[in-house]
Amino acid sequence: MALLQVENIKKRFGNNQVLKGISFTLERGQVLAIIGSSGSGKTTLLRCLNFLETPDEGEISVGGKPLLNLGQTLTEEQVRENRLHFGLVFQNFNLFPHYNVLENVTLAPTLLNTDTPERIKAHAMELLEQVGLANKADAYPYQLSGGQQQRVAIARAWAMHPEVLCFDEPTSALDPELTGEVLRVIKGLKGEDRTMIVVTHEMEFAKSVADVVIYMADGVIVEVGTPEEVFDHPKNEKTRAFLQGFQESF
Amino acid sequence: MFLPVTLELLGGFWESLKVFLLTLAFSLPLGLLVCFGSMSKFAPLKALMRCFVWVIRGTPLMLQLIIIFYGPGLLFDLPAMPRFTATIVAFAINYACYFSEIYRGGIESIARGQYEAGQVLGLTKGQIFFKIVLPQVIKRIMAPMSNEIITLVKDTSLARIISVYEIIWAGESFIKKGLLWPLFYTGAFYLIFNGLLTVLFAKIEKKLNYYRG
Ligand SMILES: Nc1ncnc2c1ncn2[C@@H]1O[C@H](COP(=O)(O)OP(=O)(O)OP(=O)(O)O)[C@@H](O)[C@H]1O
Ligand SMILES: [Mg+2]
Numbered sequence: 001m002a003l004l005q006v007e008n009i010k011k012r013f014g015n016n017q018v019l020k021g022i023s024f025t026l027e028r029g030q031v032l033a034i035i036g037s038s039g040s041g042k043t044t045l046l047r048c049l050n051f052l053e054t055p056d057e058g059e060i061s062v063g064g065k066p067l068l069n070l071g072q073t074l075t076e077e078q079v080r081e082n083r084l085h086f087g088l089v090f091q092n093f094n095l096f097p098h099y100n101v102l103e104n105v106t107l108a109p110t111l112l113n114t115d116t117p118e119r120i121k122a123h124a125m126e127l128l129e130q131v132g133l134a135n136k137a138d139a140y141p142y143q144l145s146g147g148q149q150q151r152v153a154i155a156r157a158w159a160m161h162p163e164v165l166c167f168d169e170p171t172s173a174l175d176p177e178l179t180g181e182v183l184r185v186i187k188g189l190k191g192e193d194r195t196m197i198v199v200t201h202e203m204e205f206a207k208s209v210a211d212v213v214i215y216m217a218d219g220v221i222v223e224v225g226t227p228e229e230v231f232d233h234p235k236n237e238k239t240r241a242f243l244q245g246f247q248e249s250f
Numbered sequence: 251m252f253l254p255v256t257l258e259l260l261g262g263f264w265e266s267l268k269v270f271l272l273t274l275a276f277s278l279p280l281g282l283l284v285c286f287g288s289m290s291k292f293a294p295l296k297a298l299m300r301c302f303v304w305v306i307r308g309t310p311l312m313l314q315l316i317i318i319f320y321g322p323g324l325l326f327d328l329p330a331m332p333r334f335t336a337t338i339v340a341f342a343i344n345y346a347c348y349f350s351e352i353y354r355g356g357i358e359s360i361a362r363g364q365y366e367a368g369q370v371l372g373l374t375k376g377q378i379f380f381k382i383v384l385p386q387v388i389k390r391i392m393a394p395m396s397n398e399i400i401t402l403v404k405d406t407s408l409a410r411i412i413s414v415y416e417i418i419w420a421g422e423s424f425i426k427k428g429l430l431w432p433l434f435y436t437g438a439f440y441l442i443f444n445g446l447l448t449v450l451f452a453k454i455e456k457k458l459n460y461y462r463g
Pocket of ligand 1: 016044
């Protein structure tokens with residue numbers, strides 16, 4: 001069974017129907033890249049998956065367990081438990097400025113008692129090693145470049161072992177020369193039990209790292225497929241126009 | 251004459267200090283409660299708290315002292331509180347309202363992304379507030395808080411309006427004995443104490459400077 005099942009998610013802000021019925025599934029260990037023009041609802045979708053927004057309709061299931069309880073209002077505790085299935089790496093990092101790099105990574109596991117303090121720290125150091133920042137463990141966020149901050153944010157998110165980690169344009173707030181290091185880290189994290197959803201405008205990256213690509217426009221999924229299918233042989237006219245416009249702008 | 255006057259004034263200043271310390275002890279946490287009330291999503295509570303803060307900040311502390319001390323007796327025929335207790339009650343409420351507005355400004359200045367980063371990690375509301383928001387708020391409000399606290403040192407002299415002994419009173423009592431200078435001398439006590447506070451706040455601010463943002 002698919003690890004993640006998203007069924008007919010709808011979300012409206014006032015009169016603005018932002019998500020008009022989003023459905024897809026994702027297998028464990030797969031990387032899904034979501035592309036689409038500005039305002040198509042990509043961020044809103046990730047925020048719904050992380051329960052920062054509550055969908056108006058639809059269902060989200062992880063490992064076969066429905067999380068939205070169809071229509072019923074979730075209690076605060078249910079929302080918090082649902083969030084534990086997902087992680088989110090923000091466009092603008094949102095590190096905690098008053099904690100150093102190591103503390104940023106260990107804060108949530110420590111507060112939520114996921115393990116012994118020694119093991120939490122050891123695991124955090126491993127993650128920092130993986131994102132290439134073990135030597136910055138004592139630094140504060142303001143002492144790091146944007147790319148380094150984003151790599152800390154990635155380690156912080158993985159430290160809670162989410163079943164699905166979402167990235168919302170993880171490199172779009174970075175100077176062009178810093179995007180490479182972050183994309184390399186994300187690519188390097190790809191592994192058997194690491195399931196990821198990456199919203200990105202980096203087409204080359206999406207092509208090389210994704211198992212599945214979704215093209216979204218105006219709150220609907222226009223096209224789904226392997227990177228080859230979506231990038232090289234798009235079936236839909238809209239997808240073709242979007243990709244073409246993208247090539248021209250570079 | 252200098253030594254006995256100094257000793258007498260020190261005794262008076264100790265009374266002022268008691269008002270100062272007890273007011274801080276009660277108003278700092280009470281201010282946080284008032285602040286939560288005035289930021290509540292429950293509209294009636296929010297309106298009530300904002301109105302309360304407006305009344306307290308919009309009227310003189312001296313008047314509040316008088317009302318809290320004499321009010322219960324005049325209005326409801328209740329026995330009056332001891333003068334000192336009434337002073338602490340009036341001061342604590344008054345300063346809690348000022349502090350609550352400083353806290354509110356600090357809390358509202360924290361970016362939403364900080365809350366959301368805590369939320370997606372699965373932290374509870376309490377953990378997000380006490381471990382992520384509050385530490386950052388404390389740094390941001392240090393300057394206005396130190397201002398307010400220094401004002402409090404001087405405001406303690408208002409307690410004498412309901413006949414609570416404090417340093418100005420101590421100084422003034424020498425006039426009957428033909429000495430005017432002790433009254434002026436009281437100023438030195440305030441100055442020195444506020445000087446110490448200023449140094450202390452500068453130290454704390456420096457300590458909180460280990461990070462930016
Ligand atoms: N909290 C909100 N309140 C009202 N409208 C919102 C809110 N969040 C998003 N929207 C609207 O929803 C639409 C989709 O926004 P969203 O941020 O999901 O798009 P996006 O695909 O992530 O775009 P971008 O590529 O620019 O990040 C926009 O029209 C936006 O104005
Ligand atoms: Mg977006």
